[in-house]
Amino acid sequence: MPQYTPPVRDMQFVLHELLDVGAAFSQLPPHADLDADTVNSIIEEAGKFASQVIFPLNQSGDEEGCTYVGDGVVKAPKGYREAYQQYCEQGWPALSCDPEFGGQGLPELVNNVLQEMLNSANQAWTMYPGLTHGAYSSLHAYGTPEQKKVYLSKLVSGEWTGTMCLTEPHCGTDLGILRSKAEPRGDGSYSISGTKIFISSGEHDVSENIIHLVLARLPDAPAGTKGISLFIVPKFLPDAAGKPGARNAVKCGSIEHKMGIHSNATCVMNFDGAQGFMVGEPNRGMQAMFVMMNGARLGVGMQSLGLAEVAYQNSLAYAKDRLQSRSLTGAKLKDKPADPIIVHPDVRRMLLSQKAHVEAARALCYWVGLMIDQEHKHPDEAVRKDAGDLVALLTPIVKAFITDNSFESTNLGMQVFGGHGYVREWGMEQYVRDARINLIYEGTNTIQSLDLIGRKVLQDGGAKLKKFGKLVQDFVVAQAGREDMKEFVEPLMDIGDKVVKLTGEIGMKAAQNPDEMGAAAVPYLRVVGHLVYSYLWARMARLALDKQGEGDFYKAKLATARYYFARMLPETASLIRVARAGSGSLMAMDAALF
Template identity: 70%
Template sequence: MPKYTPPLRDIHFVIHELLSAEKIFASLPAYKEVDKETLNQIIEEAGKFASEIAFPLNQVGDKEGCVRRDDGSVSTPAGFKEAYAQYVEGGWPSLSCDPEYGGQGLPQLLNTVLYEMLNSANQAWAMYPGLSHGAYECLHAHGTPEQKKLYLDKLVSGLWTGTMCLTEPHCGTDLGMLRTTAHATSDGAYSVTGTKIFISSGEHDLSENIIHLVLARLPDSPKGTKGISLFAVPKFLVNPDGSLGERNRVSCGSLEHKMGIHGNATCVMNFDGALGSLVGEPHKGLSAMFVMMNAARLGVGMQSLGLTEVAYQNSVAYAKDRLQMRSLTGPKEPDKAADPIIVHPDVRRMLLTQRAYSEGARAFAYWVALMIDTELNHPDDDVRKDTADMVTLLTPIVKAFLTDNAFTATNEGLQVFGGHGYIAEWGMEQYVRDARITMIYEGTNTIQSLDLLGRKVLGDMGQKLRKFGKIVEAFIEDEGVRKDMQEFIDPLADLASKVEKLTKEIGMKAMMNHDEVGAAAVPYLRLVGHLVYAYFFARMAKIALTNKASPDSFYQAKLFTARFYFAKLLPETAQLIRAASAGSKTLMAMPADLF
């Protein structure tokens, strides 16, 4: 049986020592009362819920899956409903929500920590409240006063849940092709008709109502993405006083049979003249939905961090216990039949890869969450603009780089377990299966790469990237004089220079041939992802070196991990630069009929 212990020590390190979150909160009027003690107490309680309530249901959910009944209703696995009721009772859905609608008004950073631990514990279960929080954010930003009054307090409390309905059988990423329609009714509502697929949490028994956010076309809509509108379509119609009315004409046509995340109901949803209300302006639905989509992309990053962490924890426990052969430098435990496999260099490579990807992801993702808090709450317009630019630039990297790394980390975990990793009872093969979807949904990682390079970097002539580059440059200038930091500063500076040079090179090529962007995008995103991680590992190494005399072995381990990252993982960037520079010719030269 797998195990999970919330990594509180590293969480505290990132929040308090690396990011100095309390100082940031002191500059934000909404959070000036949030102190270290408050943060730690909430994080500790969140860890208890994740490890004691959600985690024991992870393998149950994978084994049982969801069941669609003849009437179209869906039952979740044993214990899921009860766990969700405890989640609601504990006030967790309202953690970072607006107090005007019953929220606790706490920072997004806390919500991010909560979801890391929930996803380590049970990714499939965590998707139900996770999507609901995204629906809340979308309606909070773009809903009408009437929609906010009807829906937000119920979503904030967790009494109701939410979904986003984008994909159709014939179109996924290319939403300009969608066919779902919406027609105005005589009473000001809209009748929505169409079929959506791959709808996570589309139908279930956890909440008394589900608010579907549905993309559809009005009769007079322009073609393409400029003709898409967004509608709030409830499972049960809502009366003016907030009570539930009759069942709406929306139903689960079937459940998808999936590789992983079996405990989450991934549905084919049929809208047969279902009544809903327009969210935002007509034909501007995609921009409104992007609030939820971007929240979901950051949320998928948290899924990946969670899976990386729990896979690492179980791999380490197994490697310390499993006896196999002798160390190449002589027996380490001669009183036993063999040495534990943690003595073998390649097992250590796999474990340290998992650890580095977990610790790098935590530092990066928490920093982005803290910037979101700053973007939404700082009194200075320029600060809000700068942090908004950083969040815009880094969101596709959080989604794609973290998910790629999570799939690597879970696979490495399975390999550490050997044959036992392939057996369900140990839990590792589930983590591999669950991690694989993260590279696909909420925009495939190739789409994220195109978004980063095409829109976020070349789209503004590198302006946002230069803002991040200045952050890195300032750190290099400050710490470059320290002799004990050279092993981290030198490769960081070298990589920053090469990213700048490569970006200019791709930009010049793209002026002549847009395929150059498509050919370079995926290695380019990983390259910039490594630049971000190198920056954070250098910062973490600085803190560890400063505390090298501390009796706390945590700092020693942090330094070992940073050195491993720079020595064994960062060299991937050389290959990535060559691949991105190689251009599109060898990809596009072969005629399609020769494939």
């Protein structure tokens, strides 16, 4: 049976030593009094809920799956509704929400820590409340005062859950060709008609109401994404008292039978003249929806971090316990018939690859969470601008680089188990199946790569990338005279220089032929991802060097940093070569010849 223990010590290392959140929060007026003890106590309680309440439901929920009862009714697996009620009773949905609407007003970073643990414990369950936070954020930013009054407190409390309805049978990422219609009803509301597919948590019995955020077109809307509006479409229309009232004309037509996340209902949703209420301005729905979409992309990164962590914990425990063969350098456990497989170099490669990725991914996700808090709450406009630019730059890295690496990590975890990893009993094959979707939804990783190189780097002349480069440069300068940091600083400088050069080359080629950008985008994102990981690992190595005499935790951190620079960063050499190969070999052959 699988196991999960919240990695509290490493979480605290990232929060208090790497990010120094106490000092950072002191600069944010809403959080100036939040101290380390309070943050730690929240983490410990969240870890108890994740490990004791929803983790035991993960394997059984996967095996049972969701049930389409008929006539639009869907039931979640046994125990899911009760666990969700506990989640709400303990106040977890409200953690980082606005106190005006019943929230606790804690930093987004603290919510990120909660999300990591929930996703390690049970990704499919976590998706029921997961999108609710995104719906809350979108309505908080663009909803009318009346809409906020009706919906926000219910989303904050968790009484109502949320979805986002974008994809249609004929269009996925290309929302410019969506067909769902919104006809004015004459009373300020709209009649929404159309079909949406792949809607996570679109129908279930976990909460008492579901609030769909739906993209649709007005009758006179211009073509493309500039003609899309956003609408609130409740499953049950709120009555005068703010409680679920009349059933709206939106219904689940079926649920998808999927490779993974079996216990989350992925629905086909049919809107048959359902009553909807516009969010924001006509034909500017994408602006409001992007709040939710960007939050979801960061959330997918947290999903993959969570899965990679729990997969690593289980493969590590197995490698220490499983006896097979003898060490190449001689028997280590002479009183046993064989040595534990952790003595073998390639098993260690798999474990260290998992560990190095997980710890860098955690640092990245938490850092981005802190910058979101700074973007929204710092009193200095320049700080808010810089934080917002870095969040924009790093969002596709969080979504694509972390999900790619986490899928590889869960595969490595399964490989450590050998044949036992391939069977259900040990739980490893579920982590692989669940992790696979994260590379696809909320914009495939190719879309994230195009977003990075096209919109986040080339579109502004590299301004956002230069801001990140300044952080790297400042760190490198601060290490001057530290001989013990050379093994980390020199490769960091090297990959930084290579990213600058590669960016310029791709930009020049793309100006002549846009296919060049498309051909280079995926390897380019991985190269930039490694630059980000290198920066974070160099910073963590500096902390570990300064404290390596204080215990095994820092010795392990330093050894993992050395492994990353020695055996993972070198991937960039081949990636850069591929990115420079151009579009010729991809586009030369006529499509008919495939």
